Amino acid sequence: MAKDGVREERAANRGRAADELFRTFSEMIARGELKEGDTLPPEREIVETYGVSRTVAREAVQALANRGLVEARPRFRPVVRRPSFESAIDSMGSVVSQLMGEPDGVRNLFETRILTEAGLAREAARHATPADISKLARALQANREAIHDSVQFYETDRRFHGLLFEMTGNPVLIATHRAFVEWLAPQWVQMQKLRDRNATNYEAHVEIFDAIQKGDPDAAEAALRRHLAEAWEQVRGTFK
């Protein structure tokens, strides 16, 4: 009863041949048969190799692209991208941007950022190496020099906060920072014009840095929370 077997398999798969093809390719990528930078076969070749229609082949490739496992551009063979937490977070992008519509969405995300970064500040205060400290010092210096250039200040601000994430050497956290920045950026641009805030924010960074350098987790967390809470007030202010 081969037919029944096929039908059963289909039923188990919710009846989608494309899903099976999708799984086939993702497993190939997982196993390393398809390495980063490799290209998928042309659609017409997939058709022939796997005995499916081009419809199915295309759907599978689209699914791979949607999940960030391959990068597909018109008229180019899809390129395999080894999945990173970055690409994972990328795939959330469009969904998250929808959530930003509601004020609570922004608030919740920001709150999460505060919690995460507060933890990182403590971590930094406890485990920062001299090399970490000097990196932070340099970022702080750059931040100070950019006080009168809001665009530049934004960059150096981002860099300073980003260092807290990078110091862990944990790609998940590094990707998380990128996500925070990317998702919250739209809320930020509106307040970039408040130049007088730059000096205040720089001072806050100094406080955080000092606490980390002294190895005082409580002070580091407190300073960071003050800093971000203040930033939140500014964001919320431009809302209402």
Add this chain to the structure above:
Amino acid sequence: MAKDGVREERAANRGRAADELFRTFSEMIARGELKEGDTLPPEREIVETYGVSRTVAREAVQALANRGLVEARPRFRPVVRRPSFESAIDSMGSVVSQLMGEPDGVRNLFETRILTEAGLAREAARHATPADISKLARALQANREAIHDSVQFYETDRRFHGLLFEMTGNPVLIATHRAFVEWLAPQWVQMQKLRDRNATNYEAHVEIFDAIQKGDPDAAEAALRRHLAEAWEQVRGTFK
């Protein structure tokens, strides 16, 4: 007229008609024209309304489904799902599972969990309401009663930790917990058999609870870190 609009737009974009359609629908969802639970039009109707081929219509719907904006099942009209952080994290699932292949992937993720949960433990110690405390107490009680049933213990364990996330009332964090559990679960099942560990883990939970109840953030964090670090050792042990 709508037809001409669509065609013009496409000409400007030089391709990717499906992306246009995708944006059209996601904006409808964002604006609330399509509410949670509503159904998308049948594919053949989309074809007619927007003057595209069924290929394009299907691709757009598929993209919506991949992003978790709609839920599509064979032979049923796609149902609109208001994007939640949960669905966003869902869309990362397949990518993340690939990353778990590398030991570092698991470690990095677990490290992130420790950082997050340590922060939550502090938060709980400082801001837990009597209601929160009693919820924790009940979870702890259930945890104790399940010491001799590993499956049940796993459930109550999960619940106890989950409460730390839920206490914030922040859906981002709640979804994060679900993600941690889901992604790390495969590493967990292998160690469920170590029944003697249950008692140890329960004791750790008690420590955490006590610290929270006393309102001692440092103790709460320390207890939680000890607990998770120990769990990590167990996971790593089953690896090598």
Add this chain to the structure above:
DNA sequence: GCTCCCAGTTTGGTCGTACCAAACCAGAGC
């Protein structure tokens, strides 16, 4: 021999039609 250009080929994107199977629906027959 080298460069440059052009026609033919590859490849993804779109369209249209056709058919299937499961779910749905409405009316017949009891």
Add this chain to the structure above:
DNA sequence: GCTCTGGTTTGGTACGACCAAACTGGGAGC
């Protein structure tokens, strides 16, 4: 009122065709 039944709806799949842009190879011109 109930069940059975056959037509309709709807998503899934298959072919086949055409387009536009990128790629390729080889010949024209220097």
